[in-house]
Amino acid sequence: MAHLAWRLAQRWCPSSLQVISFPVVQLHLNRTAMRASQKDFENAMNQVKLLKKDPGNEVKLKLYSLYKQATEGPCNMPKPGVFDLINKAKWDAWNALGSLPKETARQNYVDLVSSLSSSLESSSQVEPGTDRKSTGYETLMVTSEDGITKIMLNRPTKKNALNVEMYHEIMHALKAASKDDSAITVLTGNGDYYSSGNDLTNFTDIPPGGVEEKAKNGAILLREFVGCFIDFPKPLIAVVNGPAVGISVTLLGLFDAVYASDRATFHTPFSHLGQSPEGCSSYTFPKIMSPAKATEMLVFGKKLTAGEACAQGLVTEVFPDSTFQKEVWTRLKAFAKLPPNAMRISKEIIRNREKEKLHAVNAEECSVLQGRWLSDECMNAVVNFLSRKSKL
Numbered sequence: 001m002a003h004l005a006w007r008l009a010q011r012w013c014p015s016s017l018q019v020i021s022f023p024v025v026q027l028h029l030n031r032t033a034m035r036a037s038q039k040d041f042e043n044a045m046n047q048v049k050l051l052k053k054d055p056g057n058e059v060k061l062k063l064y065s066l067y068k069q070a071t072e073g074p075c076n077m078p079k080p081g082v083f084d085l086i087n088k089a090k091w092d093a094w095n096a097l098g099s100l101p102k103e104t105a106r107q108n109y110v111d112l113v114s115s116l117s118s119s120l121e122s123s124s125q126v127e128p129g130t131d132r133k134s135t136g137y138e139t140l141m142v143t144s145e146d147g148i149t150k151i152m153l154n155r156p157t158k159k160n161a162l163n164v165e166m167y168h169e170i171m172h173a174l175k176a177a178s179k180d181d182s183a184i185t186v187l188t189g190n191g192d193y194y195s196s197g198n199d200l201t202n203f204t205d206i207p208p209g210g211v212e213e214k215a216k217n218g219a220i221l222l223r224e225f226v227g228c229f230i231d232f233p234k235p236l237i238a239v240v241n242g243p244a245v246g247i248s249v250t251l252l253g254l255f256d257a258v259y260a261s262d263r264a265t266f267h268t269p270f271s272h273l274g275q276s277p278e279g280c281s282s283y284t285f286p287k288i289m290s291p292a293k294a295t296e297m298l299v300f301g302k303k304l305t306a307g308e309a310c311a312q313g314l315v316t317e318v319f320p321d322s323t324f325q326k327e328v329w330t331r332l333k334a335f336a337k338l339p340p341n342a343m344r345i346s347k348e349i350i351r352n353r354e355k356e357k358l359h360a361v362n363a364e365e366c367s368v369l370q371g372r373w374l375s376d377e378c379m380n381a382v383v384n385f386l387s388r389k390s391k392l
């Protein structure tokens with residue numbers, strides 16, 4: 001359908017990119033349909049106007065259909081005649097949304113625009129030849145270039161420890177990446193660390209409901225966060241630029257490939273911290289590396305070198321640090337040129353039969369951790385770190 005619309009655009013329109021123009025998406029605002037996310041929706045419509053680069057007819061059809069669904073509900077127009085090709089393409093796109101609720105359509109519209117804003121950031125602000133950078137993230141740098149969305153953890157002075165804001169931003173970036181036009185998505189770290197894991201100061205900000213409420217909220221957030229990795233639909237690749245600790249290691253079992261610098265280490269000191277495994281590692285690690293090797297890591301906190309992690313199957317390939325970035329990105333750019341739909345479908349076949357199990361494991365791990373966070377063992381470990389008495 002997109003190809004059809006594109007060919008029509010080239011034949012019929014003086015300015016071919018206008019075939020399904022942005023104003024179509026903006027003009028028919030039905031104010032009665034706007035409730036909870038009215039502001040987000042309006043902002044998104046404004047953002048569409050600011051896009052400098054045409055997102056292509058396929059995306060414009062998506063925007064159009066989501067807009068119509070969000071404001072008018074299921075397709076209520078008579079089907080255009082067979083020769084009215086453009087209106088037929090629009091009708092098909094809208095009709096394909098079936099009975100999708102208005103609120104979901106509105107949310108999908110907002111998410112789609114947000115991913116477009118990341119990947120098609122105004123070219124006037126971008127030096128030629130450099131990455132397009134997303135704005136609005138405090139703890140990440142998100143860029144989209146050469147078919148690759150790169151999510152870079154960006155708290156180098158804190159060794160890329162994951163604070164609460166970063167958990168939320170990573171989820172947002174993953175959701176946007178899952179819908180943008182990139183073929184693959186990469187997670188990496190800025191600075192000398194990939195990530196030092198959970199920010200231990202996350203445990204210090206106690207809400208009025210006390211530590212129990214804190215632990216409960218933490219478990220809810222963690223479950224949602226890990227769920228985003230389980231459900232991520234495109235090839236997801238970790239570029240492990242340096243040492244990785246805790247949750248940044250356990251999540252690797254949910255990635256599709258893991259490339260590591262020979263400077264990287266892999267450390268899950270859960271027992272030392274009075275905690276227990278998360279990121280589905282209690283299930284993925286024994287499968288990847290055998291139950292005994294997983295026990296050495298997850299129970300005894302054995303730190304692996306990149307070479308050891310590769311030998312045990314957690315890491316796909318190790319590169320010398322001096323050539324790491326060059327070699328890995330050359331390879332990733334080649335991967336990103338492969339047909340994206342084929343890659344997505346192949347990932348689905350490889351991963352889908354495990355999804356239900358992974359969600360169940362995630363739920364169980366979060367529930368166990370919720371209890372651990374209230375234990376003396378955990379509280380002492382956190383206090384010791386924060387009072388500078390201990391480091392890994």
Ligand SMILES: CCCCC/C=C/CC(=O)SCCNC(=O)CCNC(=O)[C@H](O)C(C)(C)COP(=O)(O)OP(=O)(O)OC[C@H]1O[C@@H](n2cnc3c(N)ncnc32)[C@H](O)[C@@H]1OP(=O)(O)O
Nearest residue numbers: 157158159161196197198199200201218222246247391392
């Ligand atoms: C929603 C909740 C979900 C919870 C999910 C649970 C996950 C479990 C885990 O991830 S467990 C792993 C937790 N991580 C750690 O225990 C690591 C603690 N950090 C260290 O031991 C060390 O900092 C180090 C070994 C990673 C690095 O040591 P180094 O000497 O090289 O550097 P500094 O210690 O001086 O670190 C520089 C500054 O960064 C701060 N920092 C580093 N890591 C963390 C962290 N995980 N949490 C909070 N802060 C961290 C460190 O305090 C320094 O800050 P400063 O410059 O202000 O002093």
